[in-house]
Amino acid sequence: MKIIAAEHRGFCYGVKRAVAMAEECIGKPGEIHTLGPIIHNPQMVKHLSDKGIDVANELSEISDGSTVIIRSHGVGPEVYKEAEVKKLNVMDATCPHVKKAQQAAQQLLKEGYTVVVVGEKHHPEVKSIIEWSDKTALVVETVDEAKELAFINRCGIVAQTTFVSEVFQEILDVLKNKCNELKVSRTICTATDLRQQAALELASTVDLMIVVGGKNSANTTRLMQLCSDAGRRVYHIETAQELALEDFQGIETVGITAGASTPDWIIEEVYKKMEEFNGLIDNGVKKLEQDSIIKGTVVGIRQKEVFIDIGYKAEGIITVDELAYPIPENATDIVSNGDIIDVYIVDAESQDGVIKLSKVKADQILAWDKLELALSQKKAVEGKVLEAVKGGLRVAVFGIQGFIPASMVELQFTEDLSPFVNQTLQLVPIEVDRITKRVVLSRKILLEAERHRQEDELFSTLAVGQVFTGKVRRIVDFGAFVDIGGIDGLVHISDLSWHRVKTPHEVVSIGDEVKVIVLKIDPNGKRISLSLKQVGRDPWLDVIEQFSINMITTAKISKITTFGAFAELVPGVEGLIHVSEMSEQKIQKVEDVVSVGQQVTVKIMDINKENKRIALSISKAQQEVERAEFSGYLSTQESTGLTLGDKFAHLFKRQD
Secondary structure (H helix, E strand, O other): OEEEEOOOOOOOHHHHHHHHHHHHOOOOOOOEEEEOOOOOOHHHHHHHHHOOEEEEOOHHHOOOOOEEEEOOOOOOHHHHHHHHHOOOEEEEOOOHHHHHHHHHHHHHHHOOOEEEEEOOOOOHHHHHHHHHOOOOOEEEOOHHHHHHOOOEEEEEEEEOOOOOHHHHHHHHHHHHHHEEEEEEEOOOOHHHHHHHHHHHHHHOOOOEEEEEOOOOOHHHHHHHHHHHHOOOEEEEEOOHHHOOHHHHOOOOEEEEEEOOOOOHHHHHHHHHHHHHHHHHHOOOOOOOOOOOEEEEEEEEEOOOEEEEEOOOOOOEEEEHHHOOOOOOOOHHHOOOOOOEEEEEEEEOOOOOOOEEEEHHHHHHHHHHHHHHHHHHHOOOEEEEEEEEEOOEEEEEEOOEEEEEEHHHOOOOOOOOOHHHOOOEEEEEEEEEEOOOOEEEEEOHHHHHHHHHHHHHHHHHHOOOOOEEEEEEEEEEOOEEEEEOOOOEEEEEHHHOOOOOOOOHHHOOOOOOEEEEEEEEEEOOOOEEEEEOHHHOOOHHHHHHHHOOOOOEEEEEEEEEEOOEEEEEEEOOEEEEEEHHHOOOOOOOOHHHOOOOOOEEEEEEEEEEOOOOEEEEEHHHHHHHHHHHHHHHHHHHHHHHOOOHHHHHHHHOOOOO
């Protein structure tokens, strides 16, 4: 019977952190309690209880001055206030992802959104999120509930961290049509997705699935449901003691997965119990069949060889050239002590008594099954780039050589592929031929899918007026394209700078990080109009403060038109001298009065800040200068006491 453990199983980061914090409190003076079960696993709760850490359902059950551990599911703000009044020593083991969801709910409420939590109504995590929304949040658990929800003007979405991504997306698609404005905080933990995906993939290849975890654990129950939906026989157990030998008669392959609240030692007990069953099923006689594939545990590592426990009277040996493709420098680069791996029996009874094994051959035999499965399900696989060759990249996938055409490496064709050498990439098989040993893969398909996902996510939350920090990806004659998180928006050349520019290259270069503001959104055409200049205040408005209407100043003629001339007051600030303001005399051509580059004296007639227009006049400026001179002359005459008659009377004849 082949036993396979799911790649992602057991404790997630938040649960592991909570348990570690609780175990750090063991042996400390005074009473120590967890507020509710630290995690949904009765065995772990009992383990802590045996060490002196008991469960309290309410703070009122805890004596003043004691230590209280907030469990990974989190609590509402009132609990912290009550703990402070009771002078409790608080150890906050709230999962960081749950804390993020709580903060998102609080922030959405502050911004005026009606908070909707997508999750299970009675789950303690969801209850804590509701508390942080001032107890106003609505809870939607199913698509049908989403359809029944009343219309909301401004809707803010928060997700339970362990909620199923596919169901969340279905609910979100319904809620998009239930409001005028939607803002989404996608707080689902990636560890949950990885665990569920690994369980589904494993369930598709085995005869029976064992799901290990607390019967009251929501995420463990969900794992069981997913495996059951995949059409597999599923056993949900909390401990190895629940397993019975008769349940495995006739079973060839068994998969093991575990919920986020299941400790590693419980999973290990289940695995060992299954191995014991294998021994009983084989009537206690372990036989090695040459050219077969079995499971083995790494028990020793040298630079050039690895020792494997295969449950036989002697350990098997894998030399470094049979460990991986390409051949590693050191065996420790590939495996670690305790790893459980598939091995191929090369020689069960060699002359020197050594059982020769090969991981490469086992991987290759199993690899074709994995590649064909990935091809049929359009699933990603991991490949290491070995070298750049003509037309693409040569890669190693599950120990098999594959090829990525150059057109399938990036979203846009890339001439130089050498930077990808030695990188590990996520790839999708597009051609798998076991007979001809041909494997063709694509990275572009995944990049396109991720771009579409980011586009959909971004467009669901995008709003005019939002400011982003993005990166300049492409420059064209009419503007620059800026990546604002998986989608490119256009900054038209007129929105690059407050000053007139001839080419975008005067303002930005490819790779520049810039702040932009959203001007217009076209969700159907997936187009976004951005502005670089409107992120900050127009410098023209600051410069113009030094000028005022009726002010006399100098300016330089910068451009001549049929209706007048533009004059630059200071760099970047121009005004128009209309042809009627050129001279007191009627003129035929503007060029008869001024020329480009000429310094002229002008009077500011009007300043229109809204339209950034300044009206200037040469003739009015000349009048002001002459008036000033005339006023000066008059004041001189008044100081001497002379009149016009005194000065000019002799020029006229007296009339009788």
